[in-house]
Every structure is written in structure tokens, then in C-alpha cells.
Amino acid sequence: MTSVLKVRDLTVRTGSQTLVNNIGFTLCKGRTLALVGASGSGKSLTALAVMGLLGHELRASGSVCLGGKEILGLGDRELSRLRGRRLTLVSQDPLASLTPVHTVGAQVAEAVRIHQRVSRADAWKRAVAMLTRVGIEDAGQRARSYPHEFSGGMRQRVAIAMAMINKPDLLIADEPTSALDPTIAAQIMELFGELQRETGTAILFITHDVSLVERYCDELVLLEGGSVVEHGTVREVIAAPRSAELQAMVAATPRWESVDRPALTGPVALSVAGLTRTFRARRLRERKVTALKDGTFAVRAGEAFAIVGESGAGKSTLLREILHAGTAPPGVLSIFGEDPSTFSRVERQNLRREVQIVLQDPGDSLDPLMSIASIVAEPLHIHRVAGVDARVPQLLRIVGLTDDFAERRPRQLSGGQRQRVAIARALALEPRILLLDEPVSALDMALRSEIMALLDTLRQSLGLTYLMVSHDLPLVRQYSDRVAVMWQGRIVEQGPAGEVLGAPQHPYTQRLVAAVGLAPSPI
Known part of the structure; x- marks a missing residue:
């Protein structure tokens, strides 16, 4: 399989403190790798390092190769040419990635015009088509609406449209469903899968939800304290977790059980x-x-x-x-x-x-x-x-x-x-x-x-x-x-x-x- 992302010895430090320590994994075309861990384990920091979006107080070392090209350490101008086209991000809160004063159609169309030489009219047509593809009904009309006029699930679909419209090599999805109800979360995950099958995009899925990993991901990397403690196919790792951390996460994953509760008869x-x-x-x-x-x-x-x-x-x-x-x-x-x-x-x-x-x-x-x-x-x-x-x-x-x-x-x-x-x-x-x-x-x-x-x-x-x-x-x-x-x-x-x-x-x-x-x- 064709390698899209290779991470080797990735380390993130602030001062003398090491936050992410020698992380390594490979993600191939058309595959989904789950980066799993409890809060503070280093998942989002790893994603930010891959995107080149760490703050000035943080320093990253090691190697991050996108399609065979080393991107760790590139300047912001060079990274800006990659972000939005070959490398995209869908965050947990779509309101954080959508501008409240511009229509959603204008924002999706802008993602096209930044990276491709097309007219405004053509970019708008592509934006409407992509909004339709991600399940926005009456997209031609709704494209003229603002983010606050959409539900959480619909805003996340808009964010996905922006991330996928240029058919990126790599999509980083950082807790994209944690704020959504189960039916909408399932729809969003199915949408990721459909778009992935159409484009071959590799997906780095950051989550703490083991149940979603079991249903939608191919490989799993477990982080604990900024280090990789387990790595393998989802089926192998979940079936026999070695680390106490993953054992606890699997045990904490709610199963379809109920507690027998006596009927209350009080006031x-x-x-x-x-x-x-x-x-x-x-x-x-x-x-x-x-x-x-x-x-x-x-x-x-x-x-x-x-x-x-x-x-x-x-x-x-x-x-x-x-x-x-x-x-x-x-x-x-x-x-x-x-x-x-x-x-x-x-x-x-x-x-x-x-x-x-x-x-x-x-x-x-x-x-x-x-x-x-x-x-x-x-x-x-x-x-x-x-x-x-x-x-x-x-x-x-x-x-x-x-x-x-x-x-x-x-x-x-x-x-x-x-x-x-x-x-x-x-x-x-x-x-x-x-x-x-x-x-x-x-x-x-x-x-x-x-x-x-x-x-x-x-x-x-x-x-x-x-x-x-x-x-x-x-x-x-x-x-x-x-x-x-x-x-x-x-x-x-x-x-x-x-x-x-x-x-x-x-x-x-x-x-x-x-x-x-x-x-x-x-x-």
C-alpha cells in the first residue's frame, strides 16, 4: 500500500518538559488510523505537530513525511500551500473552524480558490456540489446561510466539505463526533468512510471513544503520557490489550447493559x-x-x-x-x-x-x-x-x-x-x-x-x-x-x-x- 504519512521519533517539548516522546507510525492511502488516549495523553499535540501548528513555546523534533516529503520544520508559507489541499483538519467544534460573518458557501468556495486557479462562479458551483455531497439539503439555498443557522451536525458536515473539497492526501479528524448525538455521530463517521472510498484519502482519527475505533478504524495507536504504548490493527489490539490504560478504556466503554432499578413511588x-x-x-x-x-x-x-x-x-x-x-x-x-x-x-x-x-x-x-x-x-x-x-x-x-x-x-x-x-x-x-x-x-x-x-x-x-x-x-x-x-x-x-x-x-x-x-x- 502507498504510504501517505510517516511519523518517526516525533518529540514535542516545552522548555525542559517532554510532552510527546518519540512517537512513530505509518498511515497508508485509504486507511484510517486511530490515535487513542485519555485527556492529556498527547493526541492533539501530535496532530498539531503534523499540521505545523504548534505554538512558539513548543518545539518539535523527529520526522514527519507527507507523501515522501519531509514537512516537519517547514516555514509557514510552505506549510500554507499544503494545508487545505494535501493536508486538512476537521476539529471537534466546527464553530471554531467556521467564520461567523461569512456564509458557509463562501467559506467552502474560498477553500477552492486559495489552492486552485478557478473563477468565483466555478468555485461557488463546486462548493454547492460538495455541500450537496456531504448531505446538506437544498444546498444551493443553504450555502447562503451563516454557520449559526445550522445545527451542530450540519456545521460539522460543512467543515468536512471544506476539508475534503480539494481531495486531500491526509485528513486529520480531531474528536469530530464527541459533541454530537449518536445518530449524527454515526452519520458523520459513515460520511468519512464514503468520502475516503471515493478519494483514497488517509484519515488520522483522534478520539477517546473505543467503540468508534472498533467500528470505523483499521489501526490503533495508543498514547499514554505522550508515548506510544500499543500499536497494531484494531482487531488485534482491542481483543487483547496489554496496557492497563487500554484495558481501563475498554472496560469504561459503555456496553448495552442496564441496572435493575425499583420503580419509585414517592411524591x-x-x-x-x-x-x-x-x-x-x-x-x-x-x-x-x-x-x-x-x-x-x-x-x-x-x-x-x-x-x-x-x-x-x-x-x-x-x-x-x-x-x-x-x-x-x-x-x-x-x-x-x-x-x-x-x-x-x-x-x-x-x-x-x-x-x-x-x-x-x-x-x-x-x-x-x-x-x-x-x-x-x-x-x-x-x-x-x-x-x-x-x-x-x-x-x-x-x-x-x-x-x-x-x-x-x-x-x-x-x-x-x-x-x-x-x-x-x-x-x-x-x-x-x-x-x-x-x-x-x-x-x-x-x-x-x-x-x-x-x-x-x-x-x-x-x-x-x-x-x-x-x-x-x-x-x-x-x-x-x-x-x-x-x-x-x-x-x-x-x-x-x-x-x-x-x-x-x-x-x-x-x-x-x-x-x-x-x-x-x-x-
Whole structure:
């Protein structure tokens, strides 16, 4: 097979510290190699070194050959001729690679004109054709839209169109599906495979998701502490992992299992009856878009209730409506038997102590300039709670952090530690209900299981009630009592998690379960 990328003795240092140590592998045409490892193992640094995008404070040595040409150490002008044409990147967050002030069509067309001598009209035609190829419906019209007017999955398709339009030799996909729900993630991975078969592009797939590696990759390189600890075909390495690191990752990969949970018969903590939410959308032909329609369910005290569905199904909108419960129409929401629409201003303020939220990315929800102690103490100060100095270390210990974390800043913590801080802050006011908006999707597999186990323990020990939005169906099945499935703003199926996800009745639920790869699709 023709070699596309050869990496030999690649080392990345900052000062006297070695971050990536003597990495080596070969990637051939039409093949997909997975670069796997926990957070901080050196995966993304390796990709940046290959792309020539390391910051000035980092130094790379060794050899990186693209199609037989040494590219490590080339100047930015020479690398710019390669990037976007022979060497491209699809990142985890497509918004980071798309300019918000230009239409998506203009950005894809620009990728053509930078590297090929074609007219604007021809570049636009190629851009529309490529957007059609990656599954953008009515691409001729949607090409004139801006990135914020697309869902996460559609933005990722646009990013792939930009990366593939010049038929590159090598595509680096850096966690391209970690923020997507399972059906969209499966579609994106299938799209990579289709484009690869058409063009022969070699793909370097960076991930911490072992289940995706098993389904879509040919070879695996496992990094631990910046070094290669395992390398071979996916089938060989996954079947008999030698390193404790990979054994832990395989063990942490959620399997299609459920925990037998007794049905809860306590009082209703939260009920929603006929919740509907409509937004105005001036740029669309239809002036109104219904994000939620007739949402109805009840969550009992002490229960873990999950809402699943694709991006744009209305899950996060539902959480926001509950978080701003005081603005709901009379009779629509009930929290422990009380209607928030009848509350006074003071009563609504007190309601915020009862209902707290943990967001998806702790990096976005924690102020980088504040100490951990200040972050956890902030809601206590806002609500004028006494005994803050004693309460903060207690909260840190509850979520498994020692007292010495108090004076650190968020940037000094790992992803899992930051999410523990976010949970501690949410618990500060002793709420009775926690809203969990994709609380572990930004973490690697081992950390996901770790944080979900922590949340489950806290729910039982503190008597909390959870309403969780997630697209990780195996975790939902393992850690939730009941589940509701949302599709196009409606709840189409709900019931015990084991029953709904184990034997789905609605065609949409069946597609969700099949997309995880652990059950055949009956439709």
C-alpha cells in the first residue's frame, strides 16, 4: 500500500518538559488510523505537530513525511500551500473552524480558490456540489446561510466539505463526533468512510471513544503520557490489550447493559403538562418555529429521569424552560406540587435555590480568573448564606476533591476535576432538583463513567432528583430510572430506561438505538 504519512521519533517539548516522546507510525492511502488516549495523553499535540501548528513555546523534533516529503520544520508559507489541499483538519467544534460573518458557501468556495486557479462562479458551483455531497439539503439555498443557522451536525458536515473539497492526501479528524448525538455521530463517521472510498484519502482519527475505533478504524495507536504504548490493527489490539490504560478504556466503554432499578413511588418532584415553545425565525419562510410541542411528563422525588434525542430535538430548550419556570403559563409546570407562575419575585428567587443546573462543558461555565473556592462560594454569597468558609471545603470533599484545590484556577485542573467543581457549585445551595445538560459529553470514556458514578452516588446520598439531557444511550440506560425520547420537539416515547431502550417501540427510538451499534435496526 502507498504510504501517505510517516511519523518517526516525533518529540514535542516545552522548555525542559517532554510532552510527546518519540512517537512513530505509518498511515497508508485509504486507511484510517486511530490515535487513542485519555485527556492529556498527547493526541492533539501530535496532530498539531503534523499540521505545523504548534505554538512558539513548543518545539518539535523527529520526522514527519507527507507523501515522501519531509514537512516537519517547514516555514509557514510552505506549510500554507499544503494545508487545505494535501493536508486538512476537521476539529471537534466546527464553530471554531467556521467564520461567523461569512456564509458557509463562501467559506467552502474560498477553500477552492486559495489552492486552485478557478473563477468565483466555478468555485461557488463546486462548493454547492460538495455541500450537496456531504448531505446538506437544498444546498444551493443553504450555502447562503451563516454557520449559526445550522445545527451542530450540519456545521460539522460543512467543515468536512471544506476539508475534503480539494481531495486531500491526509485528513486529520480531531474528536469530530464527541459533541454530537449518536445518530449524527454515526452519520458523520459513515460520511468519512464514503468520502475516503471515493478519494483514497488517509484519515488520522483522534478520539477517546473505543467503540468508534472498533467500528470505523483499521489501526490503533495508543498514547499514554505522550508515548506510544500499543500499536497494531484494531482487531488485534482491542481483543487483547496489554496496557492497563487500554484495558481501563475498554472496560469504561459503555456496553448495552442496564441496572435493575425499583420503580419509585414517592411524591412528584417535577411535572410538565403540555409545554409548548415557539420562536420567531425571520430568515425562514415560516415565521415561527415550534421547538417544543405538548411536552408532558413527571419526575418523582429521588428519580433519575433522562431525555434523549438528536440535536435540535428540543432537549436543551426544555431544560431552559424549566430553569425559567416562573415565566411558564399557569398550570404547565409544577415543582413539588407548586405552580411557579403564581410565585412572587422573592419566591422565584428562592426557587433558584431548589433547582440548579450542571452544564456540558465546565471550561465554559467556570470563570478562569476566579479561584475554585470563589467559584463554589459564589452562589452562597449571592443568596447570603451564612458559614461560607466552612461550606466550601465541605462541598469540595463531597465531590471528591481535597482542600488544596481551593486556591487553584480552572486551567490548573483536568476536565474531570473541573466538572467536579461545577457539580460542587450546583450543590452549594442544597437544591432538591439538578438539571444535567450533557454533563459528561466533553470528557473521555473513563472520566464519563467516573463522573456519572459520582452523580449517581450523590443522588442517592443527598436525596436529589435528576433531569438529565444526554445523547449517550448506554450511560442513560445504566444510570437512569426512566427515559423520554424527543423527536422534532415532541416526546414520542417514555417509560423505564431498560424497557424503552431495550425494546424500543417508536421508529425514531429504534433508529437511535441502532445508531449506537449495539442493536440491529428493525426499520
